[in-house]
Structures are given as C-alpha cells and as structure tokens.
Amino acid sequence: MNNNPYNPAVRDCFGSPDHAGTAAGGIVAFFEDQGMRIRLSANVRNSIITELRFLVWGCPHVIAATETFCRQFEGRPVAELELFETDQIMQDLAVPVEKTGRILVLEDTVRSLRAAIQDRLLSKPD
Numbered sequence: 001m002n003n004n005p006y007n008p009a010v011r012d013c014f015g016s017p018d019h020a021g022t023a024a025g026g027i028v029a030f031f032e033d034q035g036m037r038i039r040l041s042a043n044v045r046n047s048i049i050t051e052l053r054f055l056v057w058g059c060p061h062v063i064a065a066t067e068t069f070c071r072q073f074e075g076r077p078v079a080e081l082e083l084f085e086t087d088q089i090m091q092d093l094a095v096p097v098e099k100t101g102r103i104l105v106l107e108d109t110v111r112s113l114r115a116a117i118q119d120r121l122l123s124k125p126d
Helices: 008-015 060-073 078-083 086-092 097-123
Strands: 027-033 036-045 048-057
Touching: 008 060, 027 097, 036 060, 036 097, 048 060, 048 078, 060 086, 060 097, 078 097, 086 097
Parallel strands: none
Antiparallel strands: 027 036, 036 048
16 A cells, blocks of 8 residues: 555656756746745747746645646747646646645746746847
C-alpha cells in the first residue's frame, strides 16, 4: 500500500524541477496569494519563449504545476500563453479539489507574465 499523497507526475516535477531559478535579464511576473508566492521569468526572442524559469513558495502540487507549465510552454510562441488553463494540469497531477485555489494562483501569474511580455514587446520589439 502506497501512502504517498503525490502521484508519479508530481514526484517527477517536484524531484526534478529543471526550470527552477531565474531567467537572467528576463521579463518577470510575481503573484502572491493564499500564503504562496509564484515568480515566473521568461526570455523571449522573435516572439518565442526561449527560456522559462520559476521560484515558488508553496506546496509540492504548486511547485509541480509550475514546473509542468514551464515544460509545456518553453519554446512556444508568446501568443500561446493565452491557451494556458489549469484544468489539464490539475488532472495530470491529481491535485486535490481543495487545492484548486492554489493552482489558480499559477493561472493568475501566467496572465501577469503574458501581460508583461506583451508590454515589453510593444515597447521594444525583439
């Protein structure tokens, strides 16, 4: 019997957070709510997200969700950030329903990052 409350996807992302850290010189978005903090940073070239990094102060589910976001969106066009939704991540990571609000903080941070990137692109094209 396995008493571990985290599924293999959470354990993988939490155990190997390849995107943890800061993108040097990157565009930054920061959001704090429910005792958690998520900081995303990104470098963009030719409207492509070339690097995504994060710092998270939160539970393993939030850390894993943020790592999953970075894995999915690094290398993609900035415009695709509009496609980000938490439903699939919550399902893939088997996030308990009572943690929905915490995962939605990630969604808010991604929206803030998208806005910051768009502001930067408008003021200084690639």
